[in-house]
Amino acid sequence: MSFIRTPDPELSIKLECSSRGRLPGYIPGETIVGVVRRIAPGAIPEAQVAVTLHGKCTSKIKIRIGNSESRYESSFNCLSAPMEPQIVFPRAPLHIPEGEEMSWPFAITIPTVVQDVRRRDQRKLYVLLDGPNFPPPASFATYSDSSFTSGEKSRASVEYYVQAKIELVHVHRGFARKTTHTATAPFRMKSVNIGPPITDFNLKRHQMTHTVVAYKLVPGTRELSFGQKTRQTFMTSSVPRLTFKLNVILPHTLQVENTSPIPICLSAEPVVGSTSEIIHDVPQTIIVKSFMLRLKQRTRVQAEDQSSENSVAVNLIPENAISALGREVSLTVTPCTGGQSEESAPINIGEMLDFRMRRHNLHPTFKTYNVGRSYDMAWEVEGRVAGEKFKLGFMHQARVLPGPHELLEFERPAPAAPPPGALPEYPGLEEAPPAYSA
Template identity: 35%
Template sequence: MPSTLAKSNHDLGVQVERSNYLPGDTVVGTVHRRNAMVCPEATVHVVLHGRTKSKMVVRRNNNSHTYRGRFTLLNSGQKVFQGPVHIPEGVGEPQQWGFALTIPTNIDARLFPQQYDAAESYIPIDPASVGQMALPASFSSGYGRREAFVEYYIEATIRYQRKGSWHTETAVVPIHVTPLNPNPPVADFNPLGRRIQQSVSTQRLVPGMENAELSKKEKMKKFFGSSSVPRFAFNLEVSAPRLLQISNSPIPFPMRIVPMWSATTELIRDVPQKARLVTFRVTLEAHCNIRCEGVFRPHEAHWEDELDLQSEGFGGRPLSVEIPCAIGNTPPVDVGSVIRLRLPARVSPGFTTFNVRVSHRLSWKAQLEIAGESFTVRGTQEVVVIPASSAGSNGQVDGETAQSWIVPPDEIAPPPSFAEAQREDSKQAASDKGASEIAASSKADIAAIEKLNLNDAAPSDGKL
């Protein structure tokens, strides 16, 4: 079930100004033909298609069964030309027809419910509900024998009459629709705070022994958990975001140590300890669910993609971020800002459409060190990934202009009619014949003049 591929040749081609668009943008482009053509009647159409498809293959015993889900999102077009076409043989410039198609912001409710089954959709399919649903962005994912995609493409056709029969040529160009988010970048990432109880036991917690070399006896006491070994009890406070936005970084991740003095050895109570973040890994799991039509009931499938969030500040280098030990109102350190944690550009925001649903889960794992003793903490939670803000971008989509309205190109002068084309060909043939006759006559006259000059010339005796 491959997505639609580009198709263009000398019989018919279609091109657009750019490849990325926002819902509400106008796609401006041209349909062109380079191969020779003379026909009294031709019609050129362009259609903007949008669809979402899912597929799964199920093996039972020794048999494989394929199930699919298909929903149409858009199917709107226009006639850009109708009339005679004359493209002479060997002409370098192609015949072109301009067009301008506006991408709607919502799904076309006129296409529903048609033949669709409500049980095969995650969302209602009645026209009233569909008309309120935003157009999903382009998307593609798959794992093994399961796949899903949301795609958009422009299809151009020319239908013409030649030798008493009708012929049709087709050209296709895919376009990428970026999700629209008119709101400004979010400042509140809806953090989820949690306290994780931890403790470390070592003689190095005692002031003045931070770098001391432990004796064999001290190591044995520490190994067997002797009560004589100082113990520092604390809560690790971490706030992980429940909302992520593409192109909005860094991702906040505040962290601090809060001592539990009542559970700490009396010898080191009220002694602030130094904590250091050694490693920190954050992963984003994308969960994709699909529905496909079945004989008695819809079939569902699910897969996950795991992606490491990128750290611009450190990359693969080891960390050494000091985590404050809160005495009083000591604020936490924002680890996300320190290491400049961000979402990769290829992350797709979460969405739900008819037969495809994408959600996300955030997982993190941190290794910290106190007085030479390391410990690991981790957490996981549901997270909502929203599109990048389109507000204040001056119509920029991935570095390209994305205006909500673009003036279409000037109309090209219509080609001559079929009768006019025949008359022009006759005139050209007569002109070529006349030119040949004049050229032959000129050559004969020049030869006669040269012969006359030779006969009239007096013989030379070599004297002046």
Template identity: 30%
Template sequence: MPKTERKATPDLAIELDENLATYCPGDTIIGGVARKVHTVSTRAWVTIKLHGRAKSKLSEGTVNGPRHSRGRVHFFKLNGTCQTLLDGPVHIPPGGDPQVWPFALTIPTRPFPGAVKHGNTQDRSYLPLTDEAIAASSLPSSFAFENKSPSLVFYAFVEYYLEAAFREEKDSSPTTATLPIILRADSMPYPLTTFNLISRIHPGYITTQRLIPGMESAELSFHQKTQKFFSSSKVPHFSFNVHIDSPTVFQMQNPIPIPFKIRIVPNREQTSDIIADVPQTIMLTSLTMELKATTLIMCEGHMGPRTASGTKEYNFAPVGTILGLNNPINIPFGSDSETTVLGVGALVGLSLDYRCARSRGKQLRQFGNLYPSFVTYNIRHSHKLSWEVILEVAGEETKIFGLQPVSILGASEDKNAY
């Protein structure tokens, strides 16, 4: 089930006037259809059309051999995205310049209900298939995903491409050319300013003799290590609560740093009396963040709809760093009213691109294509944010984990923001 590739020959080729990397719904594609070979015909036709579709394929191993299921949704009616550029005679002399037929084709902003519903039923769709719902939905971005295992292989992609055709009156079939385009789905008009932060409180607990003043760097004796190992009540313990504010919405190429905030509040009631009033130093030594992208597909099977899912991870920065920073950060804290919030995301200037995470504009780790969250009729693409915070107190580490659903938005339409 291959994606459409560029096809261009002297017989026919599609050339674009603007060298744009991507297009958006509503944009106008300007270019021309070119033919260079010697041609003399009293009547010929040249057409250009825009295709948009979402395809899925699932191959499962069975005792009787592989079983294949497919899903296919077209977004456009071809008579709605097709232009006739020539209907008449054509003369292209040998060795001369190519004949070019210009075109300006506007990308629709919505799917066509008739095209989407053709050959599809509601039990094989993640979205409603009523005319009203389809007309109100948006076009998904270009997308591709592949998942392989010994017993199951599936593919999913959303693609948009131009197809040109040249046919003379005497021809039984036309000469064709194709050119894929990259479509970025509609996003917000302006950069996101609120990231829908979610707040959670995680308990922290450190037990060691090094919490006692004067023993911060002491080498523990065998007896002290044994007491610590068996959690003896004679070993001081320091209790605190870690307040984490993390985002549930990301926007790629947003100039505002992605917020991730840490606040530490001591829990005096569960802290040993011997160190209750002793100021402790808490260091942030590591913060890792990873997006888990899950792709779910639906296909038409022999006995009803078939589904499959696969996951890809996008790690922001090397493990053991603070989103790319190698030096630990001291987290100031005091009573609940005195506690200072550490805005790690703002401190490192964390941002997200289609191919990497960035810190202060510099690439942290390249991870290939990151796609916005979306759902179309036979493909659902969703994300979760996984993060890990490592804190160090008196030479002892404590780890805090989090996992939460998030939405990934494409870049805003405001190009001046970047």
């Protein structure tokens, strides 16, 4: 067992930590165990030691225009103020002999649900938050510097710490004087889903239509003449054409640290009414040259009446992943005359590429008073039909869930009772993941 120590000579606080050199991490509902120590010798007529839990959501935005700079700041208590202090040493005389110390153990429980602490006027400005009750947001930090382009800088964080405070009353020349010393110990608030890793990735189907105009759609077509090349370039009506719908089944929900395979399926179906009769009943091969999947993470920071947004792209499947397989990946469609054309046999790109959420360092989707993180998922397919290249793609909103956390029954904390009719909500999610309570 190792500890996090704050270097206050008058007072120190230690939190139990399972890994050396890193901040301890907790989830809402867990109990933080630690000890407060004082080693300064002396006899104090009256002293009191208290421990409190703190959480802050802070944001800052700077905007520079020419030689003028404007600053905007905001700060909120993300644990519902005020948190009651835990008195570990009530008001009483305190005597510490030379070379000895006094210590006071404590155990303080993180609330599972907190309430909206914004004033009415603030709710008009800070519109990120959804719902009056929600789990405490996870620790978070972001910084953006676009001063070279727009003259704007933004910073936001969600931070937690345990604070110990000792109040000492001395009598000097008949007058009582009070002095105070504090010590803090930061910790990480983790965002988790109680239970095993999810297996439902909220798969949804996307469909895009594309038309290929090429003489080589007709089997046996040889080298094109100059006239044929010209007509094909201008896509005249005499050139054979194939119209097909590309179906892409993609996840709309991902989970941090979930290593289960995630399916991504491609299929195609011909559109007979928009396909030349000359190639009816002729199988056509759609070669998939590349498939790219990317997450665009958006971070929005709000401070007073100003907001700032920045985005960063995270590659989940790189463009060269298909070519790295070293084999052809293709779909076959056949436009049937006078009948219903069948959809091609689907191919599972996710299975081929062994697509899993491995070490992408993503922060779960969340919203709090003055900062939020959301995601868009972009996909792009490049292919070839009858020697003609095509590129199709789309972007949709996605959500990233916290990682799984399984608790044994005896480890589950007793949930804090929310106000009547109010349940924990996960802002920005279509369906709430499992609650923190059992």
